[in-house]
Amino acid sequence: MGFSAGDSTIDSGAPLARPLYRDDDDGMQSLRLKHLLTTDIDPAEKGRLIERLDRSLVVTGARWAALLVTGERGLQVLVAGEIPPSIHRQLGELRVRRGEALSFPVHVTNRAASQGYAVEGAVVAGRDAPQGHVVLGFPLAERGSARRIDLVKLVADDLSGLLEGNALAAQMEHIRSHLSLVHRLGQQVTSIHDRGELFEEITRLIHRSLGYEHIQLLLTNEASGRIELIHASGPFAPQLMTAGFSEAIGRGIIGRVAETGRTRMSADVTLDNHFVSHAMLPNTASELALPLRLGARVVGVLDIQSDRRDAFRRDDVILLQTIADQIAPAIEQNRLFAAERQERELADTLADVSRIISSSLDSSHVLEAVLQELRRVVPHRGCRVTLRGDDGMMRVVAARGYPDDELVRRVAFRQEDAPLSEPVMRDHRTLIIGDVTREADWVWQPGTEQVRSWCSAPLVLGDECLGWLCIDWPEPDFYNTEHGRIVRTFADQAVVAIGNARLFARVKELSEVLEQKVADRTAQLRDARDEIERKARELQALLRRLVGVQEEERRRIAYDLHDSVAQSILASTYELQALRRRVGDSPDLDQRLTQCQRLLDSTLREMKQIIYALRPTVLDELGLIPALENYLASLPASVPIATDIRIDGTPFTLGPEADLAVYRIVQEACQNAVRHAGARSFGLVLSFSETWLEVSIRDDGRGFTIDAAENGLGLVGIRERASAVGGEVTIDSSPGLGTNIVIGVPSGATAH
Numbered sequence: 001m002g003f004s005a006g007d008s009t010i011d012s013g014a015p016l017a018r019p020l021y022r023d024d025d026d027g028m029q030s031l032r033l034k035h036l037l038t039t040d041i042d043p044a045e046k047g048r049l050i051e052r053l054d055r056s057l058v059v060t061g062a063r064w065a066a067l068l069v070t071g072e073r074g075l076q077v078l079v080a081g082e083i084p085p086s087i088h089r090q091l092g093e094l095r096v097r098r099g100e101a102l103s104f105p106v107h108v109t110n111r112a113a114s115q116g117y118a119v120e121g122a123v124v125a126g127r128d129a130p131q132g133h134v135v136l137g138f139p140l141a142e143r144g145s146a147r148r149i150d151l152v153k154l155v156a157d158d159l160s161g162l163l164e165g166n167a168l169a170a171q172m173e174h175i176r177s178h179l180s181l182v183h184r185l186g187q188q189v190t191s192i193h194d195r196g197e198l199f200e201e202i203t204r205l206i207h208r209s210l211g212y213e214h215i216q217l218l219l220t221n222e223a224s225g226r227i228e229l230i231h232a233s234g235p236f237a238p239q240l241m242t243a244g245f246s247e248a249i250g251r252g253i254i255g256r257v258a259e260t261g262r263t264r265m266s267a268d269v270t271l272d273n274h275f276v277s278h279a280m281l282p283n284t285a286s287e288l289a290l291p292l293r294l295g296a297r298v299v300g301v302l303d304i305q306s307d308r309r310d311a312f313r314r315d316d317v318i319l320l321q322t323i324a325d326q327i328a329p330a331i332e333q334n335r336l337f338a339a340e341r342q343e344r345e346l347a348d349t350l351a352d353v354s355r356i357i358s359s360s361l362d363s364s365h366v367l368e369a370v371l372q373e374l375r376r377v378v379p380h381r382g383c384r385v386t387l388r389g390d391d392g393m394m395r396v397v398a399a400r401g402y403p404d405d406e407l408v409r410r411v412a413f414r415q416e417d418a419p420l421s422e423p424v425m426r427d428h429r430t431l432i433i434g435d436v437t438r439e440a441d442w443v444w445q446p447g448t449e450q451v452r453s454w455c456s457a458p459l460v461l462g463d464e465c466l467g468w469l470c471i472d473w474p475e476p477d478f479y480n481t482e483h484g485r486i487v488r489t490f491a492d493q494a495v496v497a498i499g500n501a502r503l504f505a506r507v508k509e510l511s512e513v514l515e516q517k518v519a520d521r522t523a524q525l526r527d528a529r530d531e532i533e534r535k536a537r538e539l540q541a542l543l544r545r546l547v548g549v550q551e552e553e554r555r556r557i558a559y560d561l562h563d564s565v566a567q568s569i570l571a572s573t574y575e576l577q578a579l580r581r582r583v584g585d586s587p588d589l590d591q592r593l594t595q596c597q598r599l600l601d602s603t604l605r606e607m608k609q610i611i612y613a614l615r616p617t618v619l620d621e622l623g624l625i626p627a628l629e630n631y632l633a634s635l636p637a638s639v640p641i642a643t644d645i646r647i648d649g650t651p652f653t654l655g656p657e658a659d660l661a662v663y664r665i666v667q668e669a670c671q672n673a674v675r676h677a678g679a680r681s682f683g684l685v686l687s688f689s690e691t692w693l694e695v696s697i698r699d700d701g702r703g704f705t706i707d708a709a710e711n712g713l714g715l716v717g718i719r720e721r722a723s724a725v726g727g728e729v730t731i732d733s734s735p736g737l738g739t740n741i742v743i744g745v746p747s748g749a750t751a752h
Helices: 043-060 085-092 106-114 146-191 195-210 237-243 252-260 314-357 363-374 405-409 421-425 481-583 587-614 617-621 624-633 656-677 713-724
Strands: 064-071 074-081 117-124 132-139 214-221 226-233 246-248 264-266 286-294 297-306 382-388 393-400 412-414 431-433 453-461 464-473 642-648 681-688 692-699 728-733 739-746
Touching: 043 064, 043 074, 043 132, 043 146, 064 085, 064 117, 064 146, 074 085, 085 106, 106 117, 117 146, 132 146, 195 214, 195 226, 195 314, 214 252, 226 237, 226 252, 226 297, 246 252, 252 264, 252 286, 252 297, 286 314, 297 314, 314 481, 363 382, 363 393, 363 464, 363 481, 393 405, 421 453, 421 464, 431 481, 453 481, 464 481, 481 587, 617 624, 617 656, 624 642, 624 656, 624 681, 656 681, 656 692, 656 713, 656 739, 713 728, 713 739
Parallel strands: 642 681
Antiparallel strands: 064 074, 064 132, 117 132, 214 226, 214 297, 226 246, 264 286, 286 297, 382 393, 382 464, 393 412, 431 453, 453 464, 681 692, 692 739, 728 739
């Protein structure tokens, strides 16, 4: 590039061209010097000088006066009085170098004499060198005198003082403008945090305030060993930024400055063997490059180019070096701030990404979320997730950004068939390949022909590498170590979600297997339960049938006993009574007949009790309550138990089956209380509600443990009888606390 300078150092004695600029009150308006030439003396100063020349005519008596001032554009002539045009022209054609004393040529003196004037001149002195010359034209007729010469020197001294004062004022203004520029630049570089905006503001301020044609800001890239254009200002800046520019450190003026850290200037690039021209800056005539240093480290170069030779003044060079010294720490601070902000944004993004990809445990959703959110942290054209399966095969389980994502997702291969997978899977390394076409171990996979730059990070969960996450770009050398670091950080976040999803999938698979086994077992248990219920129903039906057969058999036996045995006993009693009447007076025989009579009467009573126990006729004839009262009243006198019966509510008829069931339950409970519990009291309470009869049976016997007696035939029979008529039974008993049996039977209950 045409940004270059020679090896010469800045010579303080060499004349440097001064770039003209204007720094207004707002500090932002300035004139850029391109090819326009302007005078060194502004109109106000010129007016004051002519006014002094007019005053010199009065003091000296001269007819005309001329002030010859040497400047950057050459000799400038200011006149007062009636100077002949020919003399004015010849004075303007004089060639006088700046800082040299003037010796008037003979032809100028002769021309003045021919016009009737005698010429007297004097040097207008300066601090370091003459600033110009003053020439006064006196009438030739007047004789010269020493006093006239002294007057001319006095005029020269007066003009010298005026020019010196103006120079000092201009220098002060120049310094003020420089300080203003440094102050504004210091404010800008500390208040702007956006990197691109900072670079633009630096070049803009220098360009507009100092008026140089081309301002370039370049930063070193230590990794690549080059210095790269970051921003530019000037007429060709857009083209330069679009085309881009970088130079090897050590090559050209910019490269030499980046290497040595010393300011370099080329007053005339045509005489500089280190200058390298650039097609976009063909008119570069001089160049100044200043290092941007942080201690001993050069972070960049501020390069300024002008279309004029000797364009850089010494004070401007000092100013620019001051600016460069301010820019370097500002750029580093901005870099650190940008890096910190980037890290913070990356951390926030990764936290957000982690929340998003962890919001679901579905494996396909997690993989798609990983690839979707990856674009937020690192640029890429294509991305893939490759995982190792249970069979050891590597499979692309998710892909995005390829011409045919489905084709890429069908890829499966063995790990040993892809040599680049070894450092990732075994060593857990992050790989960056600048150009896969130059990589000998690269293995092309179907659908990935677009890949040139490639970056891969392992998916490490604990000590196990599940696979890798890779991104690619269709241009070579796109990814650097920073990209690799970001991808690795993202992969470390993503692998947790991927691991959770895989674990969830495994748990889901095992859960489905378990659910199937549970379903199968449940079906088996359901079948077994149905079989048990069927058997239970059969047993209940059999039990009810057995109870029914039992009751029927009792009724038959009771009728048989009543119609046969009881009648025979009764007939025997009648025969025995007739025999006693025929025997007459035989005391011994009468006594024996009386004993027989008593035995038959007792047998008949017992037979009646047996018949009543087998089938209480009172139950059929009078109902449940009279039957229970009669049963309790007919207990043998030999049974030492007190009985009590109470009726609550309005009695109603349950039905034959329910009456018989309640009667048999009370009969069974009473027999248990007498035979097994040793009870001294037996209480019976019948509570009638509108649709429900509750029978409470209580005794004060020795009681029993429910669990131990649960399977006893007595309790089973009680429960079955109640269940047969739709009733419920509650049994409460404890050893030493008696027994309480509560039976609930609905009204209108029938056997079922």
